[in-house]
Amino acid sequence: MMQLAVRDQPLLDVDNLVVEYGLGNKTVHAVSGVSLHVARGETLGLVGESGCGKSTLGRAVLQLRRAKSGRVLFDGEDLTAMEGEALRKMRRRVQLIFQDPIASLNPRRRIGDIVAEPLIIAGVKDASERKRRVHEVLSAVGLDPDLVAGRLPHEFSGGQCQRICIARSLVLNPEFIVCDEPVSALDVSIRAQILNLLEEMKTRFGLTLLFIAHDLAVVKAVSDRVAVMYLGRLCEVGPSEQLFAKPAHPYTGLLLEAIPVPDPDVRPVESVAIGEPPSPIAPPSGCRFRTRCPRADQRCSTEMPELREVVPGQFVACHHPLA
Amino acid sequence: MSTPLLTIEDVAVELPTPRGNLRAVDHVNLSLEAGRTLGIVGESGCGKTMLSRAILQLLPKKAKLTGRVMFDGQDLVRLAPEGLRRLRARDLAVVFQDPMTSLNPVLTIGTQLMETIQEHLELDAPAARKRSIELLAAVGIPAPEQRLAQYPHQCSGGMRQRIAIAIALSCEPKLLIADEPTTALDVTIQAQILDLLAREQRRRHMAMIIITHDLGVVAGRADEVAVMYAGRVVERAPTQALFKRMHMPYTEALLAAIPKLETAPHTPLPAISGRPPDPTRPLRGCSFEPRCRYAAGRCYEAKPELKAAETPEHLYACFHPIQMAEGIGA
């Protein structure tokens, strides 16, 4: 029994995380009590529209932004309680890939140095060892190390820059990577190449991923489970196939309807036009989605819905879930 | 068939670069009637924006433009600057991917809208203000009166794009060019903006060009689609016909590369390997040949010209077209 418990312990376990920003004398409620877990070797997709707190959550997991309250257990250890050397050691095991690949590369540094930087920070002193690692990861992401190591970022396209960012994130042999909209800035053909690359790297290096995006089809392509976020809270979590086949939260249903379908016989649904999300400075009482929800009633404005299991493995925070 | 509002004839744009002349647009022919929507699709760098800038005569100074752009009976390429300015102010409007390129960050939304309206429609200030409020309401902005006093940075990305659209529509244009109007936005907001454009287009009987890299965006919304690759139009057809039978391998590959909701997780995507050719280097064969899984024989030697498929409206440029009916094609 004991053994089982250890093996089943998720690599990442986020418990009731709250992250806020001060804005003048106001407070931005960016992440308001989010709990989730990611099993070893799993990819958890995180979707939601712009400003709902996806990046804030990702950054708070990596302790790049400290949470106001809540815990982030990584491999059983609470990162929110860690500081200094202990935290630095832990950070070698977790990495982040950003949305804008070009902006996240220093324009004045050569690709070889950019990719080697995490090794230097981590104290790998042997130059030939560093070079060996850089070559290894550049080849892994499909670039020719001899051709690219000496060049500058502006000589590369967006897709190639994202490959370089992925190489940099792999160079320390991490266990866990937060991918924050890694393909949103790329066009359709390059997007497919990068998604395939991430999947390949995940298998090859035994990675666990938190994959953030606002495109549900992209998220489904790579995720085992998906969490849907709205205005700082989770609406729904479940296995990808199940969640997309039978969304239980009205917001998930809406997101699915809004996806443009590459088929002229499928007329776009006009009913999705229900305005924009409210401000996270003064989020609505009760259910945060109620101002845009077609099913909202009195109870939704007074009582906050908690995540509960509706189908095995599928959790939804809604008083009136879709059947 | 009525005379087209816009006819692009043999338009080519070359840009001088340190590495030689870059073929941004390579002899494109297109036409568009009033009240219709044309979708232009292709991956980054294929020349979509340069083509729209060639229509608007807003190319970089050093660019070399040849061909004719017939709009409402006049050749814009040969029109004097004053005439062009008047046309752009009234009949031709554009919305860019980043709404901040069309909005002025230091002026309030009200000032920007009213200035444009007064310049184009010769209305006095109270009338222009009333018209501004109507336009903001029409593009779905709640509490439009309050918005007038706000600055662009006080609005979300989706709001800003709505405002940019309101400004573009304020002069009642005959043609609206939307260059990736929703690429920077979320799916829900994207759907709303595309609905808004479609609604205004129908209401005003305006012609519209939607530029995107996503075939999904044009499928339900364009009457006709032109697929561009390496500066050229490589397939062009009424939307229904195109999706029913794609003839150009590139169009097929572009569609296949889009992640589909029906597909099970962890299914490798049929990505198009490699990259488009360097537009400063001369080409021997078909520009898609290095990435094409059907490439053979003539593909390495000659450039396939656009030719008609089953109907004269469906054109493709390929030596080995896919899904061709018996007896047609190569």
Ligand SMILES: Nc1ncnc2c1ncn2[C@@H]1O[C@H](COP(=O)(O)OP(=O)(O)OP(=O)(O)O)[C@@H](O)[C@H]1O
């Ligand atoms: N440094 C900051 N100071 C104040 N507010 C912030 C800060 N960073 C983010 N926010 C706000 O916090 C909320 C959540 O932002 P976050 O960037 O996490 O959202 P997101 O889901 O990643 O959005 P996007 O899809 O646009 O990247 C937003 O309302 C945002 O404006």
Ligand SMILES: Nc1ncnc2c1ncn2[C@@H]1O[C@H](COP(=O)(O)OP(=O)(O)OP(=O)(O)O)[C@@H](O)[C@H]1O
């Ligand atoms: N100002 C410029 N000077 C020189 N070359 C340019 C300039 N602007 C664009 N180009 C080049 O012209 C070609 C066509 O670019 P264009 O911007 O039209 O592509 P696009 O299809 O709009 O791409 P995207 O989807 O990235 O917007 C590309 O090879 C591009 O690198």
Ligand code: SF4
């Ligand atoms: S709790 Fe109420 S408002 Fe919230 S999603 Fe469910 S029905 Fe809609």
Ligand code: SF4
């Ligand atoms: S002409 Fe040849 S290389 Fe070009 S798209 Fe057709 S089959 Fe492919």
Ligand SMILES: [Mg+2]
């Ligand atoms: Mg973000």
Ligand SMILES: [Mg+2]
């Ligand atoms: Mg462009």
